Amino acid sequence: MKATQFFVSTLKEAPADAEVVSHKLMMRAGMIKRLGAGIYNYMPMGLRVIRKVEGIIREEMNRAGAVELLMPVVQPAELWQETGRFDKMGPELLRVKDRHGRDFIIQPTSEEVVTDIARLELRSYKQLPKNFYHIQTKFRDERRPRFGVMRGREFTMKDAYSFDRDVESAGRSYENMFQAYCQIFDRLGLEYRAVAADTGAIGGDRSHEFQVIAETGEDAIVYCPDSDYAANIELAEALPLLASRAAAGQALAKTPTPGKSTCEDVAALLGLPLSQTVKSLVLATDELNEHGEVVKTQVWLLLVRGDHELNEVKAGKIEGLKGGFRFATVGEIDAHFGCKPGYLGPIGLKQPVKIVADRTVAQMADFVCGANEADFHFTGANWGRDLPEPDLVADIRNVVAGDPSPDGKGQLAIQRGIEVGHVFYLGTKYSAAMNATFLDETGKPKPFEMGCYGIGVTRILGAAIEQNHDERGIIWPDAIAPFTVAICPIGMDRSDEVKAAAQQLYEQLQALGVDVLLDDRGERPGAMFADWELIGVPHRVVLSDRGLKEGQVEYQGRRDAEATKLALADVVAHLQARLKA
């Protein structure tokens, strides 16, 4: 491609609403252009990257035996009513009525439609397993779209759906997709980690997120450097930090802690380690009658160590909290604790509450907790002596770096990541709801065992940039760069020699199948270099009159500190070697 035949449009400054580096750089490099909140035009430069990402995904999905089709953007509500998602999903599901007043949705995913296809098309176990995928525009009406393509409303996703005859076969389909995803992210040239994730109501252990490692990532991912353990923070198991409970060493004492409503402040005031304090969190669960009216409310007290954080996903797995919970109101807290938040604790309750202690809290002795009286805490609290044993002991906290790995093979470390892919075993959730069955060997109808497998195509652009950039701009991996090589001729309009050499090199590289850009815009060298560094083209060759007089050109990789002088005759071989590496 010659630059004058393409569309290059860079900005010196990013717009004010761009908060993260990938958003800023994509705007500055002319990859995207905002049309509305969370809605972007993919400009020519950005679309080239998208198409390369899609190409790699498509090749590997096909290689894995998945079959591509294309399901509509606008989908009839009826199917979404069969699974209940039309009503259950919140306002992030964009609903629309057609001219006849019929309900439709703009697809955020396609479980219902693909399950409908399967129940019509896959009639016998002989047709299984089958995996259908498409790469299609999606819409999710995010409450607060931001970060450019990282949390947009309209985006491109690859979503695949597998159909199997039984759980064992579904496991093989899952593993097959897991391996395909590893191939895909390897080929994209991204540093990533596949981490175990929560399976929610489906259960089982078949859910993995593919996370691109980036300091700016929204997700915390947990791994063990000494083993292959890796999970997202929602799932990563926290073992008790204390092997057993020590004997009580102190007497219970009510201590004034005026104005100190956080564990940090209390520990500092008392000169105790934060790990000696216990944090109290009050939840509530409502029992509803058939009219959706609350008939009974249960209040819960969850206890984690002062230096730990509550993990709401783990809390949500506790019997009694599974059906959904909320944080208690100030009124409920006052009724049960006789005290305002900040000084709450498990000792001396006004009304009974269910007490759930984190595994580590349950092993603590002589701990500090709120005294249920404003400006007072207890010190020297001990289970069994000062208060009954907790109603329940459970893993309800986030792990922290240094925690023991659940596989017993070392200590956990934590990285930040950006979720770009997800493989998930669905079981019969959708097939049962939609009565999607096949006939097994005995001629009996059985619901499909399903899996779903998503990759956020447009999000990958943001993640790749968050991981690969410097102060000058983007640094694309070779495989997904908008152009692999930029040829920058200096003074092309003045020098026939430069012009001829640039054209010849351009044609040579094109003939070798290299995706090369010839910058024939006639820009000054500084502006030209700044553009291609901002845009992130990974390889650059500079031709100048002076250099060519000595038969030389300059090569610079986007991550190289400085340029390398090469004989003009060697540059193609040099590039080929670099591109292979």
Next chain:
Amino acid sequence: MKATQFFVSTLKEAPADAEVVSHKLMMRAGMIKRLGAGIYNYMPMGLRVIRKVEGIIREEMNRAGAVELLMPVVQPAELWQETGRFDKMGPELLRVKDRHGRDFIIQPTSEEVVTDIARLELRSYKQLPKNFYHIQTKFRDERRPRFGVMRGREFTMKDAYSFDRDVESAGRSYENMFQAYCQIFDRLGLEYRAVAADTGAIGGDRSHEFQVIAETGEDAIVYCPDSDYAANIELAEALPLLASRAAAGQALAKTPTPGKSTCEDVAALLGLPLSQTVKSLVLATDELNEHGEVVKTQVWLLLVRGDHELNEVKAGKIEGLKGGFRFATVGEIDAHFGCKPGYLGPIGLKQPVKIVADRTVAQMADFVCGANEADFHFTGANWGRDLPEPDLVADIRNVVAGDPSPDGKGQLAIQRGIEVGHVFYLGTKYSAAMNATFLDETGKPKPFEMGCYGIGVTRILGAAIEQNHDERGIIWPDAIAPFTVAICPIGMDRSDEVKAAAQQLYEQLQALGVDVLLDDRGERPGAMFADWELIGVPHRVVLSDRGLKEGQVEYQGRRDAEATKLALADVVAHLQARLKA
């Protein structure tokens, strides 16, 4: 591709709602699957065709210097309000509100968005001309979606938009796209015709439709076999059929024509040629005040020869009718003609109406027309003698086969066609409405001269099938067939020799880049042949144990009456020759 790794799903019978052959065959061949009215899943077999069509379009658009980007499906209403289309467009524009109650539309085209991009990005005449295109999902909420992909609601369209500095340059951009479209439809392997079309309010002569020739087409296209004249019926000019008006030969006579309310019936009753009769059509135009209330109504009488049809597009170009017209009500007709429809005519009006005569009618003498009295017609009517000359003489009829070509080079012929592409000069319609300007050489802002260029990607599938099918199924042109060659081994499970030969041929063709399908499903020969004939694979090679014993295979082109025996060793060369042809 091996059939077992793909998804082949054919039907013996088409569903009852499929009216046209392309819809029936696409359903039966498993190319599409209905999801809702006018909304289809593109199944794996159909998607392969779509991707090939898109690939050819993309290559030729890029070759013509157009630059690909991707504009969103969900677009903010604000831009559509700038041009007034948000309000002006009827219910075919799908409107939707997001969670905040803001208005959006699901794009039917992207003039507004691309013009917004241009006004932000194209600041100087030096950046012009520029042509942006995308291939994207569209939605039009058709009142009566039908004919499968031919008139669907959700469909894929390639739409391109050119931006030029002046009319002359816009003309070159238009011509460039016209030539690119010819390349595209040539490469698609379709028989087509580019016909001049109406430019409506824009004016000028730069609008062409690309019509795929098919007997079942909805459009009538007019051409001259002896010249390059071609236009759609809306535009094709009708010259007067009579060089000059003959002298009156008969006296005016009121003749009873009881119950004969059509020209056909009257001509038959009177034993006169239909071409001696004149048909009366009554239109009305309303003048509105600022509140949208009708303050004045003008009634019009349009006269065409009995064997001709009124052309409403031509009528709409008449001064006075340009602003829009409607057919008159029975009440209005009675007030002006004192008669019910069926016996109307231009002689003896109760109240004055504007009379517009078609060019041919204006030259007629001794003609037959309604007497404005039920069950009576006049014969021997003559302009100037029995009634005043018409207020206006204009071309207001459709041409018919045999009419003189407007270029004077022969007689017109009429074919049926399916519109699959349209190139259109827009002028400054959108750029002026949206204040989209660039700075010219003198530094003054000027609105862009624009053009738009659409191709109905998914519609091309339907059009190709309407043109290319037989009683056994679809006959795809090589370039867009889902597979170019089908290898059908007979008894592959019983014969290692058949299996090995099929596999070897498959690999040989793959290595040559041929898009080959190996049918390894183990179906009986009849079922296998029927499937690939229905699906429309253009080339088939059959391997059998018996044939291989003699070193022979059978080749059959999809249009060949019978199979040709070939030496196994020659089949690759034979296929290569056929594919090149």
